[in-house]
Amino acid sequence: MRDDGVDERQRMALKVGIIGGGQLARMMIAPAVELGLDVRVLAEQPDMSAALAATATGDYRDLETVRAFAREVDVVTFDHEHVPQEVLRALVADGVAVHPGPDALQFAQDKLRMRARLAELDVPQPEWAEVADAAQLQTFLDANGGRAVVKTPRGGYDGKGVRVVTSPAEVADWFGDGALLAEELVDFSRELAQQVARRPSGDLVAYPVVETVQRGGVCAEVIAPAPHGALRLTEVAAGIGASIAEGLGVTGMLAVELFETTDERLLVNELAMRPHNSGHWSQDGAATSQFEQHLRAVLDLPLGDAAPRQPWAVMVNILGGPADASLESRLPAALAAHPAAKVHTYGKAPRPGRKVGHVNAIGDDLDAVVYEARATAAFFGD
Numbered sequence: 001m002r003d004d005g006v007d008e009r010q011r012m013a014l015k016v017g018i019i020g021g022g023q024l025a026r027m028m029i030a031p032a033v034e035l036g037l038d039v040r041v042l043a044e045q046p047d048m049s050a051a052l053a054a055t056a057t058g059d060y061r062d063l064e065t066v067r068a069f070a071r072e073v074d075v076v077t078f079d080h081e082h083v084p085q086e087v088l089r090a091l092v093a094d095g096v097a098v099h100p101g102p103d104a105l106q107f108a109q110d111k112l113r114m115r116a117r118l119a120e121l122d123v124p125q126p127e128w129a130e131v132a133d134a135a136q137l138q139t140f141l142d143a144n145g146g147r148a149v150v151k152t153p154r155g156g157y158d159g160k161g162v163r164v165v166t167s168p169a170e171v172a173d174w175f176g177d178g179a180l181l182a183e184e185l186v187d188f189s190r191e192l193a194q195q196v197a198r199r200p201s202g203d204l205v206a207y208p209v210v211e212t213v214q215r216g217g218v219c220a221e222v223i224a225p226a227p228h229g230a231l232r233l234t235e236v237a238a239g240i241g242a243s244i245a246e247g248l249g250v251t252g253m254l255a256v257e258l259f260e261t262t263d264e265r266l267l268v269n270e271l272a273m274r275p276h277n278s279g280h281w282s283q284d285g286a287a288t289s290q291f292e293q294h295l296r297a298v299l300d301l302p303l304g305d306a307a308p309r310q311p312w313a314v315m316v317n318i319l320g321g322p323a324d325a326s327l328e329s330r331l332p333a334a335l336a337a338h339p340a341a342k343v344h345t346y347g348k349a350p351r352p353g354r355k356v357g358h359v360n361a362i363g364d365d366l367d368a369v370v371y372e373a374r375a376t377a378a379f380f381g382d
Contacts, residue, residue, distance in 0.1 A: 013038040014299055017069055019060050020079025021048030023346035023355070024275045024291075027283070029053045031292035037299075041079075042069045049347045050079070063087050070096045077252060077298045078274055081108045082155070099200065099251040099298035100273045107248050108273045111181045112153045118268060121247040123240060125268045126259070127184040133175060134168035140182045141166070150174070151181040162217065186267060188259035192226055193278035194241040197293045197303055200251045205293070205303040207286065209237035212257070212278050218353065221373075222315040224281045224308065227366065236266055244271065253294040255279060277317070277355070282306075284342045284360040285313025310362040312369045316377040318357040321350030323382050327357060334379035341376040356380075 014037050018025045021043025029052055032039035042065075043054040055072070058065035060083050067090070070076050075097040088102035100108075107114040115128045127144060131137040141148050150171045152161035163171055164185060174180055191214060195207040208225035225234070237258060245254045255276030257269040279290035288296075288304025296303055321327050327345050334343060338361075345357040357380065361372035 014075075015040060015073040016295060016299065017042065017073030017076045018050070018053075018079055019066065019069070019076060019083055020044070021050040021054055022079045023049040023348070025050035025053070025079040026346060027275065027280075027344070028291045028295060031289060032295055035292065035295060037295065040069075040073055042066065051347070061087065063090055066091065067094065070094070075099060075298050077294070078105075081105060081273065085109070101249065101251065104248045104250045105273055108271050110153050111151055111270070112179065114271060115181065117248065118244070121243060123244060123247075123268055124266060126186050129182045130179045131182045132179045134172070137165075137168040137171070137180070137182055141168075144184045147185045149183045149185055151183065152177075153179070153181050160217075186259045187262050188267075189262050190226075190260050191269070192237060192258040192260055192266070193222070193276070194237040194256045194258060195276065195279050195282075195290060196238070196241040196245050196254050196256075197252065197290075197297045197306070198245045198250055198254065199297050199303060200300045202246075203303055204242055204245060205306050206238040206241055207279065207282065207290070207306040208308060209234050209258075210278055210281065216353070218317075218319065218355070219277045220317055220319065222278050222281050223366070223370070224285055224313040224315075233260070233266070240266060240268065244268070252297045253279070253290050280344070280358050281313040281315040281360055283344065285309055285362045308362075311364045312366045313360060313362045314366075314369045314373040316359045316373040317355055318345075318359065318377050318380045320352045320354060320382075321348075321356040321380055323350065323352075326350070327380055330379045334376050337379070338372055338376040341372050343376065 016037050016039050018041045021041050025041050026049040039053050040055040041050045041053045042056045056069045066087050077099050085102050091098050107117050112130050118125050129140045147166050150163050150165050191212045192209050193212050194209045198204045210222050210224040211226040212219050213221040241256050250273055253275050255272040259267045275290045275294050283289045287307050342360045348356045359373050359376045361369045363369040
């Protein structure tokens with residue numbers, strides 16, 4: 001203890017500020033504590049998932065609210081991509097360390113910008129076009145077999161802001177608020193995700209490419225590494241992730257959602273510059289979890305080993321939860337039946353379709369690991 005009454009350990013602790021109080025911020029708290037970091041969260045409202053570390057509550061769109069929060073930390077990072085560019089750039093102008101920075105985040109915030117920049121980087125992606133009206137969308141449909149995926153450029157996630165259409169009339173309500181993104185309807189055999197971590201100083205680590213299983217536009221399961229992943233697949237996926245991270249200047253975790261096509265190509269679907277649902281398996285299945293890795297990266301600390309602990313890891317999301325009970329009430333039975341599985345809950349009330357937690361299982365037999373994860377998650381359903 002110093003004469004001024006401040007514990008030397010508190011004085012020396014690096015302070016990480018996370019904007020957004022959701023489950024991703026929540027899952028950064030434990031590794032931050034283990035690393036001896038002082039983690040602080042700007043939550044949108046009280047009693048959010050990351051309430052344990054919430055030191056401020058307020059609107060992340062309000063510059064002065066964010067400025068006040070940023071003054072108390074050494075680096076600012078994010079639970080989501082929605083902080084406005086003008087707020088981010090004002091922080092950088094103030095001298096705040098912001099990771100990922102606004103120059104990179106703009107491509108996660110705006111899908112049209114993302115597609116244009118990836119084209120400049122010669123990254124493989126679906127055919128796409130910016131369409132401002134029904135006539136332009138019809139032209140794209142005519143050139144791509146009469147069907148297309150149409151997306152709102154900003155704000156969509158987990159299936160929101162995405163429609164498969166055969167006619168411009170199916171998105172007539174979206175026109176008038178700016179241009180839309182039209183993409184070819186890819187003939188894919190499965191969906192994959194590649195995660196990489198990158199430090200401001202440039203060091204980069206890649207995780208194994210994983211297979212993601214989507215249901216209703218929402219990630220339901222992840223298998224790590226992706227089964228039947230030939231060496232070429234893993235090398236190409238890692239190369240795509242690295243080229244995007246370096247080309248966009250991403251700092252922190254980057255998730256690249258990929259389509260594996262029926263003719264064995266990889267095409268980029270979407271990006272996330274933060275920890276991602278496709279990486280939750282790493283909490284128990286990798287030497288360094290994506291949450292610890294993100295903290296290391298944004299603080300420019302040496303990156304951790306991303307190698308799997310076991311041949312297989314499976315993550316199953318708990319979607320919705322029990323209709324007439326809490327998740328906690330189901331926990332004893334789940335843990336008793338499957339003591340090797342790891343249950344992670346988000347402090348959220350059950351609601352149909354809502355991500356309220358997930359289960360991880362690891363082992364050397366894929367069928368057994370899949371069963372373990374699914375059977376454990378089933379305890380938290382109706």
